[in-house]
Amino acid sequence: PDTILKNGLNNRYRVLEVSVIQRNGSDPEKHLTITASPSLEDTELCILRNGWESVPVVPGDIVHLEGECSSGTWLINAQCGYLVLYPDLLLSxxxxxxxxxxxxxxxxxxxxxxxxxxxxxxxxxxxxxxxxxxxxxxxxxxxxxxxxxxxxxxxxxxxxxxxxxxxxxxxxxxxxxxxxxxxxxxxxxxx
Known part of the structure; x- marks a missing residue:
């Protein structure tokens, strides 16, 4: 069956693209291009920093995001937000x-x-x-x-x-x- 994607409170995004960004003298960031659209057209950006960039996310993964989204950009770092990789997998x-x-x-x-x-x-x-x-x-x-x-x-x-x-x-x-x-x-x- 097709994976249900949605944004909002109980969001589920598909990761379309993953890139690691390293600017001069700064810690690395992982930029995820994500979508909640079944047609994969409407995309948002999720930026992972402060240790979150080590999450082994790859294109095709489903993620759930908690935090704030501003102008289509999620920021997940040590101070705010978190990402749940494989939100449908329940582990004890x-x-x-x-x-x-x-x-x-x-x-x-x-x-x-x-x-x-x-x-x-x-x-x-x-x-x-x-x-x-x-x-x-x-x-x-x-x-x-x-x-x-x-x-x-x-x-x-x-x-x-x-x-x-x-x-x-x-x-x-x-x-x-x-x-x-x-x-x-x-x-x-x-x-």
Missing amino acids: GTTISSSIRCMRRAVLSERFRGSESGSRQMLIGTILHDIFQQSVTNNLTQEKVQELANKIVYGQKYLKEMYHLNLKQAQIMQEVEEYLPSFFKWAEDFM
Whole structure:
């Protein structure tokens, strides 16, 4: 379905163009050409400053703006206004706080939340992610990664989910071990 665009109190703008402006001796600004018009004709300008220019907005994104608009120009900076990127995506506080450690995991868990029960693949993926994250963070040797994998698979953390899926720890460990060589290869190439 087409995205509903509108201006006013509950505005929703489509970003048409993004440019970064750096004037002599000043901090960078990000200028967004935006529209609330389905025909994409009537445009406005949104200027992001004071840290707001770091928002990873790209053409095609939908944004919601709060603040004041004067003569078709929005100014978002440390003193006034704010921009909401992807206003239709609702994230829980727990998801946001968990993204501090790993943004990919937070996004994936939010994306798959509500899909019936988990699956074998999702459980193995979560376990592998846990092993990989801890291995890279702690710069573990191959031997220590193997020990960590055993500790995680045979530990309590995922036991309830394994039981729910009618899986045995030995089955999971066998599958996890198939992926460990690729972890080692990645570490050898990139660390």
